[in-house]
Amino acid sequence: MTTTDSTTAATRPQTGILAYLGGHLRDYGMLLALIAIMVFFQIMTDGTLLKPVNITNLFLQNSYIIIMALGMLLVIVAGHIDLSVGSVVGFVGALAAVMMVDWDWPVLVTIPACLLVGILIGAAQGYWVAYWKIPSFIVTLAGMLVFRGLSLWLLEGQSVGPFPKSFQSLSTGFIPDIFPFTAGLFGLERMNGLAVVAGVVIAAVIVWMGLRSRTQNARYGIEGEPFGFFVARNIIVGGAIIFVAYKLSTFRGLPNVLITMGILIGVYAFLTENTTLGRRIYAIGGNLKAAKLSGIKTEWLTFLTFVNMGLLAGLAGLIFAARLNTATPKGGVSFELDVIAAVFIGGASMSGGVGKIVGAVIGAFIMGVMNNGMSILGIGIDYQQVIKGLVLLAAVIFDVYNKSK
Amino acid sequence: MTTLLEMQGITKTFPGVKALDNVTLRVEEGEIHALVGENGAGKSTLMKVLSGVYPHGSYDGVIHYAGTEARFRSITDSEAKGVIIIHQELALVPLLSIAENLFLGNERASNGVINWRETFARTEELLAKVGLHDAPSTLVGKIGVGKQQLVEIAKALAKDVRLLILDEPTAALQENDSQKLLDLLLELKAQGVTSIIISHKLNEVRRVADRVTVIRDGATVSTIDARTEEISEERIIRDMVGRDMAHRYPERTPNIGPVLMEVSDWCVWHPEQTDRQMIKNAAFTVRKGEIVGIAGLMGAGRTELAMSLFGKSYGTNHSGQVTIDGTHADTSTVPRAIQSGLAYVTEDRKELGLILEEPIVRNITLANLPGVSASGVLNANEEQQVAERYRDAMNIRTPSVFQKVVNLSGGNQQKVVLSKWLFTDPQVLILDEPTRGIDVGAKFEIYSIMNDLAAQGRGVVMISSEMPELLGMCDRIYVMTEGRIVGELTGAEASQERIMEMILRH
Numbered sequence: 082m083t084t085t086d087s088t089t090a091a092t093r094p095q096t097g098i099l100a101y102l103g104g105h106l107r108d109y110g111m112l113l114a115l116i117a118i119m120v121f122f123q124i125m126t127d128g129t130l131l132k133p134v135n136i137t138n139l140f141l142q143n144s145y146i147i148i149m150a151l152g153m154l155l156v157i158v159a160g161h162i163d164l165s166v167g168s169v170v171g172f173v174g175a176l177a178a179v180m181m182v183d184w185d186w187p188v189l190v191t192i193p194a195c196l197l198v199g200i201l202i203g204a205a206q207g208y209w210v211a212y213w214k215i216p217s218f219i220v221t222l223a224g225m226l227v228f229r230g231l232s233l234w235l236l237e238g239q240s241v242g243p244f245p246k247s248f249q250s251l252s253t254g255f256i257p258d259i260f261p262f263t264a265g266l267f268g269l270e271r272m273n274g275l276a277v278v279a280g281v282v283i284a285a286v287i288v289w290m291g292l293r294s295r296t297q298n299a300r301y302g303i304e305g306e307p308f309g310f311f312v313a314r315n316i317i318v319g320g321a322i323i324f325v326a327y328k329l330s331t332f333r334g335l336p337n338v339l340i341t342m343g344i345l346i347g348v349y350a351f352l353t354e355n356t357t358l359g360r361r362i363y364a365i366g367g368n369l370k371a372a373k374l375s376g377i378k379t380e381w382l383t384f385l386t387f388v389n390m391g392l393l394a395g396l397a398g399l400i401f402a403a404r405l406n407t408a409t410p411k412g413g414v415s416f417e418l419d420v421i422a423a424v425f426i427g428g429a430s431m432s433g434g435v436g437k438i439v440g441a442v443i444g445a446f447i448m449g450v451m452n453n454g455m456s457i458l459g460i461g462i463d464y465q466q467v468i469k470g471l472v473l474l475a476a477v478i479f480d481v482y483n484k485s486k
Numbered sequence: 487m488t489t490l491l492e493m494q495g496i497t498k499t500f501p502g503v504k505a506l507d508n509v510t511l512r513v514e515e516g517e518i519h520a521l522v523g524e525n526g527a528g529k530s531t532l533m534k535v536l537s538g539v540y541p542h543g544s545y546d547g548v549i550h551y552a553g554t555e556a557r558f559r560s561i562t563d564s565e566a567k568g569v570i571i572i573h574q575e576l577a578l579v580p581l582l583s584i585a586e587n588l589f590l591g592n593e594r595a596s597n598g599v600i601n602w603r604e605t606f607a608r609t610e611e612l613l614a615k616v617g618l619h620d621a622p623s624t625l626v627g628k629i630g631v632g633k634q635q636l637v638e639i640a641k642a643l644a645k646d647v648r649l650l651i652l653d654e655p656t657a658a659l660q661e662n663d664s665q666k667l668l669d670l671l672l673e674l675k676a677q678g679v680t681s682i683i684i685s686h687k688l689n690e691v692r693r694v695a696d697r698v699t700v701i702r703d704g705a706t707v708s709t710i711d712a713r714t715e716e717i718s719e720e721r722i723i724r725d726m727v728g729r730d731m732a733h734r735y736p737e738r739t740p741n742i743g744p745v746l747m748e749v750s751d752w753c754v755w756h757p758e759q760t761d762r763q764m765i766k767n768a769a770f771t772v773r774k775g776e777i778v779g780i781a782g783l784m785g786a787g788r789t790e791l792a793m794s795l796f797g798k799s800y801g802t803n804h805s806g807q808v809t810i811d812g813t814h815a816d817t818s819t820v821p822r823a824i825q826s827g828l829a830y831v832t833e834d835r836k837e838l839g840l841i842l843e844e845p846i847v848r849n850i851t852l853a854n855l856p857g858v859s860a861s862g863v864l865n866a867n868e869e870q871q872v873a874e875r876y877r878d879a880m881n882i883r884t885p886s887v888f889q890k891v892v893n894l895s896g897g898n899q900q901k902v903v904l905s906k907w908l909f910t911d912p913q914v915l916i917l918d919e920p921t922r923g924i925d926v927g928a929k930f931e932i933y934s935i936m937n938d939l940a941a942q943g944r945g946v947v948m949i950s951s952e953m954p955e956l957l958g959m960c961d962r963i964y965v966m967t968e969g970r971i972v973g974e975l976t977g978a979e980a981s982q983e984r985i986m987e988m989i990l991r992h
Contacts, residue, residue: 297867356862357855364852367841374799374830374838375853375906376821434843 101307106483111427111443111476116317118447122454129457130450133332136325141252141404143449144338145170145397147442149420150427151349152393154441155386157424158353160366160433161210161217163387165224166394166420168232169202170413173398175232178241178408181248188248196395202228203391204384211383225417233410242407252404254337273334280326283343284319291315338400345393350438362386366433422469423448426476447472489550490515490680491649496535496547505531506545507704513649518671518681520695522688524726524925528704529684533651537571538564552648568648572638574657580627584618585609587626588641612640616670630784632663639670650674650681656690657923660784660951668694686925688719700725727927735958736930738937742961743774746945747815747828747914752806754794764790764801766969772914772945777936779960780949781985787969788949789833792916796830797823810913824853827913831903831920833949835896839903842892846884847873849891849902854910876905881931897928904935914945921955933959953982965989 122130129135149166156163177195180186186194206224210217243249260274295311306314329335353359364372365379373379397416402408427444429436448469455465491513498506506528513519521529534540536549538558549556551567558564561571578587585605594604609622616636620629626637635655642650652671656664664687671681671694685691691698698717700707707725710717723734754765765787772778780788793800795808797820808815808826815826823830832838840849850873851858858869873887880901884894891902900920907915917936921929936959940946950956956963963980965973965988973988 355864355866357859357864358862360848360852360855360864363844364841364848367844368837370838371841372852374796374820374832376797376824376910377852378821434841 101310105306110479110483111440111447114476115443115447115450118450118454122450122457126454126457130454131328133328133330135453135457136328137332137336139449139453140336140339140342142453143445144252144342145401145404146416146419146423146449147342147445148345148393148400149390149397149416150423150441150445151345151438152386152390153420153424154349154427154429154436154438155353155362156217156390157421157429157431158366158433158436159362159383159386160369161383161386162421163206163217163221163390163394164417164421165202165206165221165228166390166397167413167416167418168225168228169199169391169394170398170401170416171408171410172202172228172232172235173199173395174402174408174412175235175241175410177248177399177402178244179235181244182241188245191248192251192399195399196392199391199393199395199398200388201391203388203394206391207384207387210387211380217387229414232408232412236408236410238410240407240409242405244403244406248399249403249406250337252336252338252400255333256335256337256340258334273330273332276326276330276334277323279335280323280330283326284322287322288315288319341396341400346438346442353438358382363434366435368434419448420445422473426473428480444476447476488515489513490552491536492550493532493536494548494550496532496545496549498531498535498540498545505704506535508547509701509704509706511699511706512709513680513682514697516675516678516680517696518675518683518694520691520698521682521684521701522686522691522698522722522726523701524927527701527726527925529701530653531704532701533571533653533682533684536564537561537569537651565645568646569651570642570645570647570649571651572635572642572653572655574654576631576634576638578626578634578637581625583623583625584613584620584629584637585622587637588612588622588644590641592645608644609640612643615643616640617666630663631658632660632666632784635659635663635667636670639667639674643674647679650679651684652681653684654686654923655683656685656687661953662783664690686923688722691722692717692719698722702726723926726925734926734930736934736937738940740775740777740961741941742776743943745771746774746776746811747772748807748809749795750807752791752795752808753804754790754801755803757801760802764969765794768806768966768969768971770964770971770974772947774943774945775940776961777940777946777948777959779956779963780947780966781953781956781963781989782966783989784951786966786989788966789918790969791966792830792918792947792949795823796820796828796916799830824910824912827911829853829907829910829912829915831900831907831915831917833918833922835899835903839906840891840899843890845888845890846877846882846894846902847887850876850887850905850909853906857909872909873905876909880905880935895925895928897924897931900924900928900932901935904932908939912944914947915939916947916949918949919951920948921950921952929955953985956985957981 119130153163153166173195176198177191180191180194181188202224206220209215209220256275258273258275260278291311353362361372361377361382364375364377365382369379398413401412405412423445424436424441425431425444426447427436427440427442429440451469451472452465455468489512491511493509493511496506496509497504509528509532511521511532521532523529535545538560541559542557551569556567579590582590588609589605594601594608606622613620613622616639618633618636618640620633626634629637639650655667659667668690671683675681683691683695695712695717697709697711699709700722702725710721748771750769752765752768753763756762756764768791770778780791782788790800794804795817798804798818799820808817810827815828817823817826817828836842841852847870851869855864858865858872870887876882877884877887882894882898882901882905884898891899894902920936921932924932936946936948948956948959957977957980960980961977963975963977963985964971965975965985967989975984
């Protein structure tokens with residue numbers, strides 16, 4: 082098996098790649114769908130989609146969805162759901178507004194206080210789910226109503242703002258350029274050197290890590306993807322990162338929130354794939370009883386996934402409020418649906434135990450790019466909802482089809 | 487004797503696998519025909535072809551049924567002709583009554599309105615036929631597996647069954663329930679119902695079958711007629727595995743050391759009905775290198791005893807002492823029980839033992855992740871090496887340890903569960919029905935593994951409903967009934983009769 086595969090890959094890379102792709106459609110299907118959707122909107126919008134300002138916007142608009150999708154993935158992998166995150170975003174945003182505007186709390190106190198509140202909200206909900214075995218759907222549906230009501234109460238039905246500059250920079254700030262001279266080197270009018278350097282470094286690190294794990298796999302005789310496929314995938318991913326970094330550099334550079342998001346994605350990807358904690362959460366979702374009888378503290382870990390979700394929803398609430406520069410009673414309405422949709426589009430299973438961080442991020446980008454692209458095209462909110470709904474359904478059908486094949 | 491069913495040259499292929507290769511099966515009107523073979527030999531596939539689960543056209547070959555060529559396109563088609571299959575996993579709705587279950591999809595109704603009087607009257611009639619004395623309004627979830635099996639048969643009778651197919655009907659049944667079921671089959675035969683019974687239990691096959699067809703690797707090996715020759719278990723086993731199996735239990739010279747685990751005065755109450763005592767002052771010992779059996783009928787409390795000892799996974803209000811290796815062992819939670827050197831291999835592999843959708847490697851390391859990680863970070867290479875070590879040691883048949891467990895046969899799945907527990911390096915292993923649903927060849931391998939464990943100086947506790955297995959494997963056997971340990975026999979003095987006597991005399 083091994084030898085035939087590698088020879089076909091070497092002599093006829095085209096078929097090797099295609100055959101491999103056919104076998105791993107489930108893993109790469111959504112990435113290909115994202116690329117196709119981006120190409121489609123890039124053409125339809127006459128290039129507006131990938132303009133530097135719009136790319137920056139895409140990140141700002143979707144950062145809080147992506148950040149919550151990281152937590153939601155863990156919740157869904159553990160076999161649960163959290164419907165309250167939209168309301169928690171609204172509530173934490175409202176709380177931050179009241180703290181800063183009405184009570185004059187400094188930003189550096191407000192942020193940790195709000196994150197702590199997020200943690201407490203997650204703990205309060207997780208407690209009932211984990212230790213009382215109350216279905217998470219019901220607990221978080223209650224939470225959804227409670228925190229929506231509480232944010233209305235906090236804001237007394239009004240919008241509260243604006244916020245101090247330092248708070249806004251959570252979302253709309255940019256990392257200052259530490260290599261300002263590079264623009265001159267390339268003879269460009271405007272280029273943020275840091276962004277480009279960061280893009281190249283990240284791309285290089287990804288390729289290096291890929292190569293390292295590949296050689297390790299080879300040493301242990303693990304059969305990975307065909308080499309041609311590996312090269313092609315890295316060219317696409319690395320190229321995309323450098324391309325995006327370059328585009329960003331010609332606008333205002335790296336948004337703070339992109340850095341926050343990037344670090345969180347890295348941390349959670351590592352957590353889910355390389356730690357005992359992550360492995361145990363997958364086991365809980367895969368077979369709760371077997372996990373418990375294998376000595377896994379199922380209640381405690383379930384509780385932790387909700388605490389973590391609360392923390393990330395709190396962070397998303399802060400970023401969302403910072404972006405709008407005001408907290409409104411409607412803040413975060415129906416965010417939970419976008420977040421959950423992103424996780425399912427990314428290949429997670431409703432019954433738990435299956436799903437990847439990268440998938441959830443791609444799922445969130447698919448939703449985000451479609452929102453953004455359709456808005457640029459001036460498609461009405463009515464059609465937008467219909468199309469998004471159908472994409473969610475199609476993605477899950479695709480998943481089920483691939484599984485049954 | 488006329489022929490009721492003749493399947494000729496049946497060939498069924500799945501992508502990459504030939505599940506059935508030119509299989510021939512002839513069943514005569516009014517006989518009980520046993521179909522035997524190892525797991526994966528193709529018995530269930532053949533029955534699925536017959537019942538229309540695999541529709542006409544998806545296989546090659548011809549089926550003649552009741553004088554005409556049958557081309558069943560679905561289960562509905564075959565049921566309309568009186569071919570009814572009862573699967574190993576019962577297809578009953580636990581929250582509906584017996585009567586509702588009996589006529590599910592076949593309701594006594596006109597224009598969609600159910601005639602409850604007729605439903606209940608017919609149910610009474612059918613239940614009397616199968617010898618079940620529960621009220622038709624009893625919820626199916628409230629009756630035991632043995633009775634549920636009878637409900638399934640009554641359901642088949644409600645559909646005017648002519649050819650009844652039972653897929654391992656006694657696999658989950660106790661000795662006496664099995665006997666009842668077999669008696670019922672003989673009775674139905676007297677009333678003219680033809681049956682095909684798939685079974686692993688050769689003594690049962692011998693008891694009821696008129697003819698036996700053995701299938702191996704998707705092909706018919708032989709058909710033995712009980713009326714002209716004796717059905718010997720040796721002959722069937724030889725045909726099933728394709729070789730002589732002189733000994734069903736591997737050779738072993740016990741090397742028994744000092745007491746390793748001692749349980750005394752162990753009491754446990756029912757988790758919901760807290761005034762009901764499930765385990766009553768149980769006490770037993772396990773020595774180093776010893777295989778200890780626990781015999782008893784279903785409901786005797788064997789699984790409850792084991793699970794309550796293993797991190798209080800069953801019941802409430804536990805009391806009593808456990809010592810392992812001379813010191814008090816804290817087994818109050820599963821992690822602590824594992825820490826104390828205890829391991830429990832559950833009776834229900836799929837529900838309680840494995841994460842089916844995950845690969846072998848992840849299942850093997852699940853109970854001891856710290857063993858393949860440093861400060862909470864997993865070492866993927868080390869993990870794979872561990873899994874491959876157990877694959878080789880246990881002879882788990884799989885091309886790769888990254889194969890999902892769901893794709894393995896029952897025997898290989900059991901080896902994965904055993905690997906998982908061995909990786910926690912336990913001193914005492916409790917094995918609950920370790921060979922249930924496993925074919926003869928794999929059973930032998932599991933027995934050999936158990937012997938190896940004992941030879942390494944571990945203590946092995948084996949819970950089993952199959953007495954010959956206990957007698958063949960154990961150095962000592964405890965007999966349990968109604969939550970009490972009522973007797974203890976050494977391997978030499980134990981016999982099926984003495985065990986039954988202890989249970990009944992109690």
